[in-house]
Amino acid sequence: MAWRARLLVEYDGTDYAGWQRQPNLATVQGDIEAALAVVFKRAVRVVGAGRTDAGVHALGQVAHADLPASAADYPALCDSLNALTPAAIAIRGVTSVPPGFDARRSARRRIYRYRLTPRRIACERQYVWQVKWPVSLAKLRRCARALPGDRFFTSFCVAKSAAKGTRCCVHRARWLSVEGEYRFEVEADRFVHGMVRSLVGTMVEVAAGKMPMTEFEQLLVTQRRQAAGPTAPAHGLCLLRVDYADS
């Protein structure tokens, strides 16, 4: 007998080759599955809501797994998983869900955050992109205001993944200013591969005066991947939260 469980997972992506299991590489999915295999003495597969890239962090990744354990065992299971996974992974909770719950397919919204700073920093530099030239917060905000809506993000998509469709509905996009740091928060029903980092890289081009605002607006319409700016580094990105119909 197996019950479907939902895992809320935080991780520091610095030393990981991403979420998704890959042979001979350290991955978050791989480490969680290895811990579950120790607990249950059999192979257990976990499915995550978002397959974050190498170096990307998560404060609120969600995954599901079918486990030979019921809700009463979850608090102890959570402790065991935290004892068995490396320090870069924190299982923040294990909860009971109906068998039809699918961490990826049932997700209604995903919220990502990107942190950058225009100044030199030392602490928390594993989580913040240090941009080496001045950027205008006002221009970053003008770019963000152009994002919400249902549109094709082909221009901001890694080429090979465009086949799966590039249409996304962005519900909210904003830049916050927090203690000298700029934080981009974006909420959408789905994201195409590389989208947040490509958007951030391109917005920074605009904010640094290297690309006119009108060109950024054109990219949102013309769907030409090559025209977008460079991709922002992975370590500034974090999967903040995944929302479901019941949450």
Add this chain to the structure above:
Amino acid sequence: MAWRARLLVEYDGTDYAGWQRQPNLATVQGDIEAALAVVFKRAVRVVGAGRTDAGVHALGQVAHADLPASAADYPALCDSLNALTPAAIAIRGVTSVPPGFDARRSARRRIYRYRLTPRRIACERQYVWQVKWPVSLAKLRRCARALPGDRFFTSFCVAKSAAKGTRCCVHRARWLSVEGEYRFEVEADRFVHGMVRSLVGTMVEVAAGKMPMTEFEQLLVTQRRQAAGPTAPAHGLCLLRVDYADS
């Protein structure tokens, strides 16, 4: 000719054996002096306001140095030092000060912060002590309220350093609750060696129900080092700021 300059320094203490230069060990003072030696092609000594221990971080350490460069050169010097020091050090500014300014002796107040969390975390764990048992924020706050005043902190001092005097005037001490994390901020004219970590370790004993509040209050009066609780780990501590008469 040499002019006295003031350096504002941020560092991630994780991989450092502390601020103070030591033979064959990576230290912040050592790395900054090495960078200055490259720039000026001669040995330059820097004096820091606080000699932070191994593993302790700083967002606002202050140091002085006598440099063969005047104020007009400081912006370029700051860039050079940032290029020459490791990523764990950020020189946030170089400013001109009178020859009598002494980073240590002229300091009027030092502000430290200690971060701890009662839950398992993955991101930013290099900067936060993960306490493995429940702690009461209300009790932490009761302890903090007992601290301000001019008193002897002998009970919270590393034994060998007590000879230099243990009297400190604590101007403010408080615990903040920030996104599931508890942050202790304490401001005093001076700190005895190991004082903040010993205070935090002991307050956590009280907040975990392992030591009665009355015993904590006694420690502030009786001056017996052995009676205090364990020392909290270095990585939760950060030198936030140093204040001078002119700032």
